[in-house]
Amino acid sequence: xxxxxxxxxxxxxxxxxxxxxxxxxxxxxxxxxxxxxxxxxxxxxxxxxxxxxxxxxxxxxxxxxxxxxxxxxxxxxxxxxxxxxxxxxxxxxxxxxxxxxxxxxxxxxxxxxxxxxxxxxxxxxxxxxxxxxxxxxxxxxxxxxxxxxxxxxxxxxxxxxxxxxxxxxxxxxxxxxxxxxxxxxxxxxxxxxxxxxxxxxxxxxxxxxxxxxxxxxxxxxxxxxxxxxxxxxxxxxxxxxxxxxxxxxxxxxxxxxxxxxxxxxxxxxxxxxxxxxxxxxxxxxxxxxxxxxxxxxxxxxxxxxxxxxxxxxxxxxxxxxxxxxxxxxxxxxxxxxxxxx
Numbered sequence: 001x002x003x004x005x006x007x008x009x010x011x012x013x014x015x016x017x018x019x020x021x022x023x024x025x026x027x028x029x030x031x032x033x034x035x036x037x038x039x040x041x042x043x044x045x046x047x048x049x050x051x052x053x054x055x056x057x058x059x060x061x062x063x064x065x066x067x068x069x070x071x072x073x074x075x076x077x078x079x080x081x082x083x084x085x086x087x088x089x090x091x092x093x094x095x096x097x098x099x100x101x102x103x104x105x106x107x108x109x110x111x112x113x114x115x116x117x118x119x120x121x122x123x124x125x126x127x128x129x130x131x132x133x134x135x136x137x138x139x140x141x142x143x144x145x146x147x148x149x150x151x152x153x154x155x156x157x158x159x160x161x162x163x164x165x166x167x168x169x170x171x172x173x174x175x176x177x178x179x180x181x182x183x184x185x186x187x188x189x190x191x192x193x194x195x196x197x198x199x200x201x202x203x204x205x206x207x208x209x210x211x212x213x214x215x216x217x218x219x220x221x222x223x224x225x226x227x228x229x230x231x232x233x234x235x236x237x238x239x240x241x242x243x244x245x246x247x248x249x250x251x252x253x254x255x256x257x258x259x260x261x262x263x264x265x266x267x268x269x270x271x272x273x274x275x276x277x278x279x280x281x282x283x284x285x286x287x288x289x290x291x292x293x294x295x296x297x298x299x300x301x302x303x304x305x306x307x308x309x310x311x312x313x314x315x316x317x318x319x320x321x322x323x324x325x326x327x328x329x330x331x332x333x334x335x336x337x338x339x340x341x
Contacts, residue, residue, distance in 0.1 A: 018054065021052075021054035021055070022051055022052065022053075022054055023049060023050070023051055023052075024049075024050055024051075024052060024059050025048070025049050025050070026045050026046065026047045026048060026050065026061070027047060027061075028047045028064075029063065029064050029065050030047065030061045030062060030063060030064050031044050031045065031046065031047075031061070031062050031064045031094065031097045032044065032045040032050070032059050032060065032061045032062070032097070033045065033059075033060050033062075033097050033098055033101055034050075034052050034057050034058070034059055035057065035058050035059075035060060036053070036056055036057045037056070040098055040101060040102070041057060043098065044096065044097040044098050045059075060097075060101065062094050062097045062100065062101075062112075063094065063113075064093075064094065065093070066091050066092070066093050066171060067091070067092055067093065067094075067113075068089060068090070068091050068092075069089065069090050069091075069092065069117045069120060069121065070087075070088075070089045070176075071087075071088045071089060071090060071121045071124050071125060072121060072125070073085055073086065073087040073177075074086055074125050074128070074129070075181065076128060076129050076132050076133070077129075077132075077133055078132055078133065078135060078136055078137045078140060079132075079133060079134055079135050079136050080136040080137055082136075082137040082180075083180065083181055083184060084132070084137065084140070084178050084179065084180065084181075085177075085178070085179045085180070085181055086128060086132065086175055086177075086178050087175070087176045087177040087178075087179075088124065088128060088173060088174060088175045088176060089173075089174055089176055090120060090121075090124050090156075090170055090171075090172070090173050090174075091170075091171040091172045091173075092120060092168055092169065092170050092171055093168065093169055093171060094167060094168050095167055095168060095169050096167035097167065098167065099165060099166065099167030100112070100116065100166060100167035100168055101167075102167075103116075103165065103166040103167060104116045104119070104166070116166065116168060119166070120160075120168070120170070123156050123159050123160060124152070124156055124170075124173055126159075127152045127155045127156050127159070127173075128152055128173075130155070131148055131151050131152050131155070132148065135148060140175075140178060141178055145175065149172070149173050149174055149175065152173045153170055153171075153172060153173045156170045156173065157169060157170050261290055264289075264290045265290070268290075
């Protein structure tokens with residue numbers, strides 16, 4: 001019983017090994033070819049379950065999805081003689097695994113892929129040199145770069161089909177980075193800095209000019225406002241003075257004596273001060289008739305030829321009590337000429 005069980009287990013293992021050697025599966029993301037003594041047999045196998053001869057045939061699997069390859073950076077001259085360091089990448093796919101294997105034949109698929117990348121990189125760099133050499137640097141780094149890359153992709157596929165028939169297709173070529181060489185960067189940065197400084201200087205000068213224009217307009221507006229305000233104030237002041245004069249005239253017209261007294265006080269305030277010396281005409285003593293007491297003033301002794309002629313109102317009988325000292329000389333006796341003691 002034990003021998004029969006061991007035989008069954010061994011038979012199962014041998015059967016499993018034979019089955020695994022005969023049958024193989026291809027994933028949805030892959031394609032496969034069968035090699036017999038190093039030579040392809042039949043067509044490429046699509047995804048699914050397939051058979052092969054054990055120990056004689058072997059299977060090589062290839063990626064059926066898009067693959068990406070970073071092309072080595074290369075120095076390229078643009079159409080305007082500018083030296084650029086271009087770093088690009090390419091997306092590609094294996095269309096025919098059989099042709100691909102025959103073109104890049106190797107012992108394993110990894111070496112085949114690396115050989116294909118190397119060949120593909122050389123073609124891409126050559127097409128980039130050719131196409132970018134027809135365009136200026138401004139076009140290469142602008143939105144026109146998309147159409148340039150489409151042209152590079154088309155010519156790369158043509159060259160692959162004509163020269164190698166490699167069984168692969170370039171899907172897209174893109175530039176990751178386009179820089180100036182290190183030895184040229186400093187000169188370019190200096191030129192850019194100079195241009196920006198010139199532009200900044202231009203903006204500053206325009207700003208100062210606009211500022212001066214604004215200041216001039218503001219000053220003009222201020223002067224016009226002040227002039228208009230002064231004109232209005234003078235008109236208002238004139239109307240107020242006229243109204244005040246009319247009020248004064250109406251008020252003082254009711255009492256002329258009080259008006260004369262007030263005007264005299266205002267004149268004294270403006271004219272007289274401490275240690276003031278005033279020279280008056282003998283006939284103008286009427287000016288001081290409201291100042292001080294009569295007893296504090298006395299007539300001046302004038303020569304006969306300068307003394308004023310007496311009037312009827314100056315007779316002694318007009319003042320019966322001549323030695324008395326009234327408070328203020330009356331306005332009815334304007335000839336009384338006071339003099340400082």
